[in-house]
Amino acid sequence: MSRPDNAVALVTGASTGIGSAIARALAADGWRVAVNYRSDEDGAKATVKAIEDAGGTAAVLAGDVANGSVEELFTQAEEALGGPVLALVNNAGVRADNLAIQIEDADWDTVLNTNLSAAFRLTKRSLKPMLKARYGRIVNVASVVGPRANAGQANYAAAKAGLIGMTKTISHEVARRGITVNAVAPGFIETDMTKDLLVDVVKAIPARRAGQPDEVAAAVRFLASDDAAYVTGTTLFVDGGMSA
Amino acid sequence: MATAVTPEAVEKVVFDALPQFGADPADISRDATFEDLDVDSLDLAELSQIIEDEFGVQLKGDDVGKIKTVGDAVDLVVSRAG
Numbered sequence: 601m602s603r604p605d606n607a608v609a610l611v612t613g614a615s616t617g618i619g620s621a622i623a624r625a626l627a628a629d630g631w632r633v634a635v636n637y638r639s640d641e642d643g644a645k646a647t648v649k650a651i652e653d654a655g656g657t658a659a660v661l662a663g664d665v666a667n668g669s670v671e672e673l674f675t676q677a678e679e680a681l682g683g684p685v686l687a688l689v690n691n692a693g694v695r696a697d698n699l700a701i702q703i704e705d706a707d708w709d710t711v712l713n714t715n716l717s718a719a720f721r722l723t724k725r726s727l728k729p730m731l732k733a734r735y736g737r738i739v740n741v742a743s744v745v746g747p748r749a750n751a752g753q754a755n756y757a758a759a760k761a762g763l764i765g766m767t768k769t770i771s772h773e774v775a776r777r778g779i780t781v782n783a784v785a786p787g788f789i790e791t792d793m794t795k796d797l798l799v800d801v802v803k804a805i806p807a808r809r810a811g812q813p814d815e816v817a818a819a820v821r822f823l824a825s826d827d828a829a830y831v832t833g834t835t836l837f838v839d840g841g842m843s844a
Numbered sequence: 845m846a847t848a849v850t851p852e853a854v855e856k857v858v859f860d861a862l863p864q865f866g867a868d869p870a871d872i873s874r875d876a877t878f879e880d881l882d883v884d885s886l887d888l889a890e891l892s893q894i895i896e897d898e899f900g901v902q903l904k905g906d907d908v909g910k911i912k913t914v915g916d917a918v919d920l921v922v923s924r925a926g
Contacts, residue, residue, distance in 0.1 A: 773886060776886070
């Protein structure tokens with residue numbers, strides 16, 4: 601089965617970095633894209649403008665995935681773009697790094713809530729239109745951290761590893777309805793969120809460079825495409841070889 | 845506006861929905877079990893969604909796990925609406 605013409609892709613945390621690149625890549629592939637943001641309205645508007653300038657369709661979608669109303673996000677996305685949400689990219693993420701012994705409860709909770717629990721709530725809601733359509737694409741943006749250790753990120757690693765476990769299990773539940781659930785696991789990608797980390801890390805990357813947001817977006821674009829209809833429950837590493 | 849919950853209305857919605865999950869319309873009756881109709885847990889989750897959209901009655905996973913027959917499902921929806 602192929603994607604309906606009016607299908608909407610909802611990308612969380614899409615105002616900048618990897619999320620913005622994903623939104624642009626999905627729009628280039630014909631999706632109507634809801635560009636979700638929490639605080640960077642200018643970034644979200646710039647992403648929408650870039651999509652529209654390239655001939656695509658997109659709308660900004662304000663909302664904090666960790667604390668806001670999931671129902672409102674979906675209703676607004678579908679009203680703004682005139683179709684059902686048949687692709688969900690759980691990209692919104694935060695970091696609050698520290699050695700485990702120094703991680704405050706609040707920093708544990710914030711990272712787990714945004715990076716994992718919010719992704720579950722959005723995924724659960726997205727299954728309604730996807731089951732109805734017998735078509736859906738869910739892509740969770742995980743990380744090489746989680747499958748691999750990274751000192752100082754116990755909360756982030758737990759959330760991202762959890763995301764991969766959730767991806768696998770939900771993929772089994774809905775596979776027979778034409779819905780795929782996959783993860784991409786970026787390594788070190790040059791974004792605002794990682795700019796303070798990159799200096800020493802590059803030496804540990806087999807490719808000897810940081811990745812670009814567009815390289816992660818290309819993997820998401822594939823997993824969301826009709827070409828990937830038989831790919832589900834997997835994690836695609838985009839990490840210059842780090843996890844191999 | 846949700847449809848009023850009567851046993852007849854719920855039965856009609858359930859009977860009408862089951863063929864989309866692969867149930868043979870000739871086999872659908874109040875006494876038929878979901879197992880006999882080859883309706884599985886995901887189908888029942890979807891049926892719950894259809895019922896919620898139509899009648900505004902929310903069924904929990906625990907409730908749905910206990911029902912065996914089409915009649916059980918209809919009775920459950922009617923009792924939850926009360």
